[in-house]
Amino acid sequence: MARGADTREKLLDTAIDLIWRSSYDGVGVNEICKRAGTTKGGFYHHFETKADLFYAASEHYWEGKQRELNDIFSPTYTPLEQMENLINMIVEKQDVDQYDDNPVAGCPFFTSGSQCSSDEEKVRLAAVKMSDNAVMYNVGLVHALKGSGVLNGDANPEVLGRMLQQFIQGVLIYGRVHRDLDVVKADLREGFCRILDLKQEYRQPVLQAAE
Amino acid sequence: MARGADTREKLLDTAIDLIWRSSYDGVGVNEICKRAGTTKGGFYHHFETKADLFYAASEHYWEGKQRELNDIFSPTYTPLEQMENLINMIVEKQDVDQYDDNPVAGCPFFTSGSQCSSDEEKVRLAAVKMSDNAVMYNVGLVHALKGSGVLNGDANPEVLGRMLQQFIQGVLIYGRVHRDLDVVKADLREGFCRILDLKQEYRQPVLQAAE
DNA sequence: ATATATACATACCGACCGGTTTGCATTCAA
DNA sequence: TTGAATGCAAACCGGTCGGTATGTATATAT
Incomplete structure (x- = not known):
């Protein structure tokens, strides 16, 4: 049972990594097993289908991501610093990992969910969950920014949080197809x-923001 | 030679349609041939590889789209009306076609290019071309809007045109995974x-815009 | 020590993939 | 009228896909 959990987690991590580099359809079960140091026997011992693995992997991934986001949105930061942290996190996630020949990785669950065929509903549902999770944090950020009075006009946090998520994904995909990380950053x-x-006077990057 | 061109065009149109509904990887050559009323013999008579078909189909698609965009951005419309036309075109394209069970289709070339494996470079290049084409029209629109004085602050048309494209794609993908057309519209x-x-006084939809 | 369940590895399955080969109409040139 | 090229249909190819069946080593319970 000890090694059982290890293998399972290794499969989850490997799946995230590989799918992130290409896509759900682009990665085979065999490849995932091989890189995770196991075989199909091990795979189908822990998961019923490939889609189930994907769903479980997305939840597994989110657990770690959530802790990361909690740090980034820690109340010890001002809302502007939190925004700065978020932007930095997105950018750094891209070129630090250096996925193969593509400088921009994007979000595997979101992009995969949009492309998979309709009969793999579980893959789409995983993408919806991941997206909604991300939007939640964005909404909180907008609330905080609004409360600190750095925004012009009327700001509906729910709408703006969702729009930020849409924009982020759009920028990442654009950078991915163009293989251009600089345009993502800018x-x-x-x-x-x-x-x-954002009010003009606050548009400069907050110096000395996050860790 | 007469029927030859017909078959070729039927393959192009069918490929666009099917890939639009799912994805590049999700559609097989067999299925494209079947729906186009031909066989693999016909397919590989006209195209060398599946990726070649995709590339050719994207160009074929763009020809028609270009005419549509030229109408939409006709000088007979004010820049604001042109923007209105563009938004309407994007939205209408989605629910009119009613792709299977998904109300939001998105752009097949852009989304496919972002997901396909790295060895299919031609697919990515097609996506880059389509994206750049779209951005060109956006940049022109921003120039026009800027010239007519409806924008606040400083507007870099190149940057804003690109950002509009990124945002559009992000919204469409979001709508696609959530199966929600209403959020796209809004x-x-x-x-x-x-x-x-856009200056506040111009943010209401321009009444009686396009065709 | 023995039975049972867990955690895999190995071998295998039918389906389907993109792509090829072959043959047969039809069209056109001579 | 004949020969060659075009435009395809049908059958086929090796490879890979997700998934399964079976065997086995280990760990645990009794």
Whole structure:
């Protein structure tokens, strides 16, 4: 049972990594097993189908991500710093990992969910969950920004949080197909400021933001 | 030679349609041939590989789209009306076609290019071309809007045109995974106004816009 | 020590993949 | 009228897909 949990987790991590690099359809069960140091016997001992693995992997991934986001959105940061942290996290996640030849990875669950065929409903549901989770954090951020008075005009946090998520994904996909990380870095911050309608005096990057 | 061109075009149209509904990987050559009323013999008579078909189909698609866009951005419309036309075109394209059970289709070339494995470079290149084409029209729109004085602040047309494209794709993918067309309709216009920083008095939909 | 359940490895399955080969109409050139 | 090229249909190819069946080593319970 000890090694059982290890194998399972290794499969989850490996699946995330591989699917992130290409896509759900682009990665085979065999490849996942091989890289995880096991075989199909092990795979189908822990998961019923490939889609089940994907769903479980997305939840597994989110657990770690959630802790990361909690740090980033820690109340010890001002809302502006939190925004800065979020932007930095998205950008750094891309070029640190250096996925193969593509500098931009994007979010595996979100992009995979949008492309998979309709009969793999579980894959889409995983993407919906991941997306909704991300939006939640964005909404909280907008609330905080609004409360600290750095936004112009009227800001509906629910709408803006969702729009930030849409924009982030759009920028990442754009960067991915163009194989261009620089444009991601540049457009991400500019888009945030514009969508949120951040007051001009706060649009410069907050110096000395996060860890 | 007469029927030859017909078969070829039927394959192009069918490929666009099917890939649009699912994805590049999700559609097989067999299925494309079957729905186009031909066989693999016919397919590989006209195209060398599946990726070649995709590339050719994207160009074929763009020819028709270009005419549509030229109408939409006709100088007989004010820049604001042109923007209205664009938003309407994007939205209408989605629910009119009613792709299977998914109300939101998105752009097949863009989404496919982002997901396919790295060895299918031609698919990615097709996506880049389509994306750049779209951005070109957006940049022109921003120039026109800027010239007519409906935008606040400083507007870099190149950057904003690109950001509009990123945002559009992000919204469409979001709508696709959530199977929600209404959120697409709502967020698209709001996002345009915010990204462009449209002056408040012009943010209401231009009545009686396009055809 | 023995029975049972767990945690896999190995071998295998039918289906389908993109792509090829072959043959047969039809069209056109000479 | 004949020969060659075009436009395809049908059958086929090796490879890979997700998934299964079976065997086995280990760990645990009794």
